[in-house]
Amino acid sequence: MRALKRAVLCVAAVLMLGYLGVVALRPFLLDREARAEVRRLKAAVAAAEAANEALRQRIPLLKTEKGIEVEARRHGWVRPGEVLIQTSEPPPPPPPPAKAGKPQPTPALGAVGSGEGLLHRFLDWLAEVLGCRHRPAPAPAR
Numbered sequence: 644m645r646a647l648k649r650a651v652l653c654v655a656a657v658l659m660l661g662y663l664g665v666v667a668l669r670p671f672l673l674d675r676e677a678r679a680e681v682r683r684l685k686a687a688v689a690a691a692e693a694a695n696e697a698l699r700q701r702i703p704l705l706k707t708e709k710g711i712e713v714e715a716r717r718h719g720w721v722r723p724g725e726v727l728i729q730t731s732e733p734p735p736p737p738p739p740p741a742k743a744g745k746p747q748p749t750p751a752l753g754a755v756g757s758g759e760g761l762l763h764r765f766l767d768w769l770a771e772v773l774g775c776r777h778r779p780a781p782a783p784a785r
Contacts, residue, residue: 665773672770 691758721727 665769668769669773672766672773676770702778 701710719727719729731739
């Protein structure tokens with residue numbers, strides 16, 4: 644009876660320590676997700692700023708007659724009496740299949756920047772289990 648009581652207490656202690664460990668890890672997981680979101684948003688802002696600058700550089704060209712014509716033709720407009728001929732490129736070839744006998748290398752434990760190491764996968768799984776993973780909305784299709 645004493646051994647059973649001791650075993651139950653050990654299991655309870657292990658469960659309690661596990662729970663406390665999970666509770667202690669949660670802020671770190673939330674911080675990790677927030678940092679990833681900040682990096683993603685900074686990249687999106689940089690891309691938007693680059694696209695904005697490219698469009699700003701086109702403004703003077705679009706204020707000329709030649710620029711207006713070029714842009715109109717790019718959108719498929721034709722002058723009266725002209726015939727529109729549209730061409731298309733063949734689709735790119737599919738990527739070569741992976742070799743069946745050769746296993747793909749896996750990154751080292753927590754490889755920096757890879758996001759695919761064992762530690763990263765474990766933290767992703769733990770964040771999902773705890774419900775503290777922020778799932779960003781899918782990017783709109785262009």
